[in-house]
Amino acid sequence: MTALRVAFAGTPEFARSALQALLGSRHPVVGVFTRPDRPRGRGQRVSASPVKEAALAADVPVLQPPTLQGGAALDVLTSWRADVLVVVAYGLIVPQALLDAPRLGSVNIHASLLPRWRGAAPIQRALLAGDATTGITLMRMEAALDAGPILLQKSIGICATDTSGGLHHELATLGARILLEGLDALAADLLQPTPQPREGVSYAAKIAKSEAIIDWARSAIEIDRQIRAFNPWPMAQTRFEDDQLRILAARIHDGAAPPAALPGTVTAVLDDALAVQCGTGCLALTHVQRPGRRAVSAREFAGSRALLGERLGQ
16 A cells, blocks of 8 residues: 655644654654744743654654745745645644645644534534534645545544543544544545535634633533533633632532522532532532642532632632
């Protein structure tokens, strides 16, 4: 079976999974585009992207242009003599000239079942919307945002306990597998691109930190989705004792609240959780974190203070 010379463009951890799968495959990676080094983590130390780290460890040429506009990136891609360009969460607009340069064009892994959730944050948006399924789409790239024809698609179920972090890992692994399957089929000329349906298009806007602030007047179901969608970033949060309180994990609570309990009120201190009244229903908080402190169980958090009747979000 024919091996394809692959150029790769990607930046974060999600893209590293795909690159590492390629590096272990029969398709040689001839060069990598990734974003320039930037400050990362709590210390804001300038560091390489996960994709750059993987590429350098495999002795693959790396290019880190601040933009792909102009002719320099195209000249480099042409010199690599790539058969196909694979783009995964790169973070910059890829001009049409680069998409068309490889012999077999360019393909992209996207973490949703397109055309649903085109855009930057498909995993979080699927959780916030309460979707029952998500998945991976391998598509041909076009200039329009995530609008290219579908090559392969695989769905997975979303569980009631799934977080964006857990789904991220699961979909990264699935995406790497689908990519290799797709490249093998592309090499054998076995893929038939299918235009995306015009119905069902939705857009996954980039997550803003302000979205993580809990409004206790919303339903317990909506707030539970918010907590899971924003774990591990930016983490759902509320106010407590004039400070921020991160809510790391929770579950829907079936117990009855006092009739007059206002949204945000702690209505019960359970063995493993704090029951909080919502606009509709109750939520049981199981793990929380205060600024500069370690994450703790709700039981530990409640052990040193009287919380019954306290109101969060004030």
